[in-house]
Amino acid sequence: MRSIHFISGLPRSGSTLLAALLRQNPRFHANMSSPLLGMVNAMLGEMSDRNEFSTFITDAQRRRTLRGLFEHYYGEEFAAEVVFDTNRAWCAKLPVLCELFPDLKMIACVRHVSWIVDSVERVVRNNALHPSSIFSFQTGGTVYTRAEGLANGEGMVGYAYNALKEAFYGEHAQHLMLLQYETLVSDPAKAMAAVYDFVGESPFQHDFDNVHFDAEAFDARAGTPGLHAIGRKVAAQERTTVLPPDIFRRFENDAFWLNAQANIRGVKVV
Template sequence: MNFISGLPRSGSTLLAGILRQNPRYHAGMTSPVGSIYMAMETAMSRRNETAVFITEPQRRDMLRGLFSSYYAQLHPQKLVFDTNRAWCTKLPALVQLFPEARFICCVRDIAWIMDSVERLIRRNAFELSGMFGFEAAGTVYTRVNRLAASDGLVGFALDALREAYYSELASKLILVEYSALTQAPADTMRLLYDMLGEAPFEHDFESVEYEAEDFDAALGARGLHTVRRRVEWVDRQTVLPPGLFERFENDMFWRWPDANLRGVSMIQLTR
C-alpha cells in the first residue's frame, strides 16, 4: 500500500493515470477510503460511549482492515496507491499500519493552482460548483479567498502538506512537482520508481487516459478529473487579476533554501 496526497490541481490524477498503465498497480482519483477511515476514527473515539470496549489493537486491525476489505475484491494482487489530500495529516497512524508505505505528494505553484480552479469554474459557466457550496453569488476574489482558507480546498491541503513535511516522519514523503511531471515525465517516473524501490516500467506518455465524468458533473465541475491523452506542459497567461496571482508567490515552502530539515525526497526540474 502506498498513498498519493499533496495539493489539488497539481497532477495527482495525471500521476494516477500514468501509474495505472502498469498492470501491477492500481491508482485513481480520491477514493472513498479516506472519508470512511475518518468516520471510523470518530465512531471509535470517546464520542461513542461504547468505544470503551475497543482496544488499541482492535482499532489498528479495523483501520488496516478497511484498506484490505475495500481493495481485495477490486484489485487483488495489485500494489495500491490510494489518493486523499487528508493522508498527510494521518502519517503517525498510517506509518504504523503500513510501515513500508510511501506518500507521493504532488505539488505546484499555489497561484497556478488557484488559476486552474478558476479556469474550471469559467469553463462551466452555466453550472454552480459544489466546491463553493453551489452558491450563485461570488467573485474571483471570494472564490480564491475561500480556496485559501485553512478549511478550504487549497488551504487545508497546504497546511496538511506542511504538517507532514516538517514532521518526524517526513522521510516517508516523495514530493513531485507538476512542472517536472509534465515537462519531463519519463525522467520523473524513472526517479519515482527508483525512490519507491520498484522495477522500471515503460510508460506511454502519448496515451494517458483518466476521467470521472459522473463524479465531476455531480460536483458542477465537468473536467475536474479529466486527463489529456498526451502528457505535456502548457504555457498560458493567468486569468487571475495581477494582485491576486502575486499574493501566493512566497507560499511554496518546499522551495525555501534550507527548509528541507528532514531529508524529504523531491522530484523537481533543475532550476
C-alpha cells in the same frame, strides 16, 4: 495484504495524471480520490472516548479495524499487487497511516499555489452555467471571494497546503516525497523514475503519448465538467493567468518546498 502507498498533496497539481500513468502498469492500481479517508475518520471517531464502550477497544483492535477497511475495500475485485490510494488530506493522517502501514510511501503532488488558484478559477469560468461543488454550488461571489475561500484553512487549497506542511516538517517525513507538477508535465520520464525508485518498484516503460482517464460522470455531478480531464499526451502548456495581478502575487512565494534550507527533514523533492 498487497502493498499500499498513498498519493496526496495539493489539488490541481497532477495527482490525476500521476494515477493515470501508474495504472498503465498492470501490477498497479491508482485512481482519483477514494472514500477511504472519510471511512478512517469515521471509525476513529466511533472508537474514541465519545463511545462509552471504548474502554473495551485496545489499540491493537483499532489497528486491525482500520487496516480492515483497506483490505476489504481493495478486495478480490482488485487484482493489482500494488495499490496507490489518493486523497489530498492523507498528509494530515500520516501518523495514523504509519501505525497501520509502517513501510508506506506517500507521493505528495505540489504546484505553485498561484497556478493552482488559477486552474480552479479557469474550471469555474469554463463551466459558467454549472455552479460548482467546490464552492458549495453557490451562484454568487467573485474571483476574490473564490480565491479567499480556496485559501482559508478549511478551503480546498488551504487545508491541503497546511496538511502538506504538517507532513513535510513532521516526524514521519521519511515516508514522503514531493512531486512537482512542473516536473511531471515537462519531464514525465524523470518524474516516474523517481516515483518507482521511491516506492521500491522495478521500472516500467510508460506511454506518455497515450494517457487515458475517465471521470466525466463524477465531474458532471460535481458541477465541474472537465475537473479531472487530462490531455492524451503529457506536455507542459504555457499560458497566461486568468487571475487579477494582486491575487496572483498573493500566492507566488508559497512554494516552501523550493527552499532547500527549510527542508529540515531531507524530504525528496523531484
